[in-house]
Amino acid sequence: xxxxxxxxxxxxxxxxxxxxxxxxxxxxxxxxxxxxxxxxxxxxxxxxxxxxxxxxxxxxxxxxxxxxxxxxxxxxxxxxxxxxxxxxxxxxxxxxxxxxxxxxxxxxxxxxxxxxxxxxxxxxxxxxxxxxxxxxxxxxxxxxxxxxxxxxxxxxxxxxxxxxxxxxxxxxxxxxxxxxxxxxxxxxxxxxxxxxxxxxxxxxxxxxxxxxxxxxxxxxxxxxxxxxxxxxxxxxxxxxxxxxxxxxxxxxxxxxxxxxxxxxxxxxxxxxxxxxxxxxxxxxxxxxxxxxxxxxxxxxxxxxxxxxxxxxxxxxxxxxxxxxxxxxxxxxxxxxxxxxxxxxxxxxxxxxxxxxxxxxxxxxxxxxxxxxxxxxxxxxxxxxxxxxxxxxxxxxxxxxxxxxxxxxxxxxxxxxxxxxxx
Numbered sequence: 243x244x245x246x247x248x249x250x251x252x253x254x255x256x257x258x259x260x261x262x263x264x265x266x267x268x269x270x271x272x273x274x275x276x277x278x279x280x281x282x283x284x285x286x287x288x289x290x291x292x293x294x295x296x297x298x299x300x301x302x303x304x305x306x307x308x309x310x311x312x313x314x315x316x317x318x319x320x321x322x323x324x325x326x327x328x329x330x331x332x333x334x335x336x337x338x339x340x341x342x343x344x345x346x347x348x349x350x351x352x353x354x355x356x357x358x359x360x361x362x363x364x365x366x367x368x369x370x371x372x373x374x375x376x377x378x379x380x381x382x383x384x385x386x387x388x389x390x391x392x393x394x395x396x397x398x399x400x401x402x403x404x405x406x407x408x409x410x411x412x413x414x415x416x417x418x419x420x421x422x423x424x425x426x427x428x429x430x431x432x433x434x435x436x437x438x439x440x441x442x443x444x445x446x447x448x449x450x451x452x453x454x455x456x457x458x459x460x461x462x463x464x465x466x467x468x469x470x471x472x473x474x475x476x477x478x479x480x481x482x483x484x485x486x487x488x489x490x491x492x493x494x495x496x497x498x499x500x501x502x503x504x505x506x507x508x509x510x511x512x513x514x515x516x517x518x519x520x521x522x523x524x525x526x527x528x529x530x531x532x533x534x535x536x537x538x539x540x541x542x543x544x545x546x547x548x549x550x551x552x553x554x555x556x557x558x559x560x561x562x563x564x565x566x567x568x569x570x571x572x573x574x575x576x577x578x579x580x581x582x583x584x585x586x587x588x589x590x591x592x593x594x595x596x597x598x599x600x601x602x603x604x605x606x607x608x609x610x611x612x613x614x615x616x617x618x619x620x621x622x623x624x625x626x627x628x629x630x631x632x633x634x635x636x637x638x639x640x641x642x643x644x645x646x647x648x649x650x651x652x653x654x655x656x657x658x659x660x661x662x663x664x
Contacts, residue, residue, distance in 0.1 A: 252303060259288045260300075274304055354433060359387045360394055367490045368396050372433070378475060380435075380457050382482040390448045393426075393486070395435040395457070401475055403430050403462040407437060409453045410444075412483065416451030417501055424448070450487040450497055456480070516595060520659035522580060523598045527605070527652035530573075531645045534609045537566055538641045541616065541634055551624055559617055570610040574603050598655065605648050612640050 253259045253274075260277055261270035263285035277283050277297070285294040354372050356365040364385035371383050378399035385394045395407065404427070411422040422445035426437040440448070462475040487494035540561055544554050581599040616637050625633060 253288070255304065261287050263287060263294050274300075357394060357434060357436070359392060360385050361388065361488055363489055363493075368394075372396060372398065379478065380459060380480055382484055384453070384455070384484040384486050386448065386486055386488065388488060390450075390486075391438070393437040393448065395428075395437070395455075397430050397433055397435060397459070399430070399462070399475055400433065400468070401430070401462040401464050401472075403459045403475065404428075405430065405435050406458040406460075407435075408456040411449070412452045412454060415498065416449050417497055418445065418449040418451070419501075419505075420445055422447075422449055422451070422453075448486065450494055452483055452485050452494070454481065454483055512592075516592070517659045519581075519595045520598075520655045523595070523602060524652045524655040526573075526577065526602050527648040527655070530602070530605050530609060531648040531652070533566060533569070534641045534645050534648075537562065537609065537613055538638050540565075541613075541637060544620070544630060544634065545627075547627070555620055555624075559621070562613060562617065566613065567610070570606050573606050577602055577606070594658075598651070601651060605644055605651075608644050609641070612637060612644070 255274040258271040258273045258276070260272050260274060261268040262272060262277060262280065262283050264282070268287065272280065277286060278301070283297045286297055286300050287294040354369055356362070360368075368381075368383055368385060371381050375381055375398045378401070379397070381396040381398060383396050385396075386392065395405070397403070407426045407428070409422075409424050409426075411418075413421075416422055423443045424440040424445070425443070426440045428435050428437045456479065458477070458479045459475070460477040463469075464472040464474060485491040485494040487497065489496075540558060543558055546554060577599065581596060616633065619633070620630075
């Protein structure tokens with residue numbers, strides 16, 4: 243609107259034609275009443291007025307009807323118009339809020355809470371893996387309670403899903419020393435899959451070790467507001483290996499290394515015991531062979547004709563009883579005791595060694611049986627010299643058979659413990 247410098251041309255108090263000059267720019271338009279209520283007004287102006295006027299001058303013109311100075315001035319000569327700061331600030335704030343919400347939605351990594359019974363070291367490991375995975379898939383990780391009565395698996399997905407889990411221990415990677423295989427089912431809650439009920443197809447309990455895990459995830463459903471825009475994850479089957487131990491992978495490796503060291507020591511002890519066992523078999527066989535030869539030679543005294551028959555028989559029987567009868571009986575008993583404590587359990591080759599025990603006993607008993615049969619026969623029915631010669635010859639032949647068997651067994655035992663692969 244163009245205004246003339248007469249008192250009658252002053253706009254009405256409620257007309258919004260006035261601009262306030264503030265901080266080098268002009269704001270408005272305002273009515274006179276608006277300016278009166280606006281703090282900090284110092285200069286004012288309206289289109290067609292000569293120049294910006296002090297606010298007191300304009301206020302005096304309205305109240306005292308004193309016209310402003312009548313000099314023409316263009317709007318271009320005035321300071322630029324003050325922008326509407328509040329509106330722009332509001333728009334900027336909304337834009338920042340929209341960007342923040344969108345960024346939070348797209349880039350926010352959800353927090354992971356620690357289950358009450360999960361060891362802290364395992365939770366920290368799970369947290370690291372959780373933050374380093376972006377795709378909504380099961381994470382190759384597993385954690386266990388201190389008594390191995392509960393197993394946790396981790397899924398990056400925030401949806402609620404059903405899980406079918408199969409686990410099988412890797413060979414030589416389980417602290418039990420035996421194969422462990424099991425199946426279980428569970429559902430996810432806040433990224434955790436908790437398993438407490440297992441069906442074992444091998445083994446009887448969960449042991450620390452490395453396991454091959456097969457997870458089938460199905461029947462997924464979005465949770466919370468995500469239901470409105472997020473689709474359900476499709477069924478998925480994944481296979482991976484995980485360490486199952488209270489201290490994580492590093493702790494498991496230490497336990498497995500200690501187990502391997504102990505197994506090696508046990509194996510050395512068992513190998514030493516086996517070596518000693520086979521040597522013992524060899525020595526016992528050679529000892530029995532020597533005893534059989536000595537007994538055979540003792541009975542040759544019976545062929546001496548210079549002394550009476552009864553004196554010769556009594557001397558042989560007494561010497562046999564004193565030197566060999568008790569020895570052969572005690573030999574069998576001690577042999578049983580030696581084999582009972584000879585070899586620790588679980589070592590390959592133990593069965594073969596233990597099969598030598600009855601063979602050694604059989605030879606000792608055979609020597610005693612042949613000797614006692616000869617003595618009883620001679621005492622019951624004194625033979626002629628020819629008959630005695632035949633009996634002793636037959637006795638020697640039987641003893642030779644026993645010695646040959648003993649020598650063969652001794653050589654077999656020696657061949658076992660001296661073999662390069664033993």
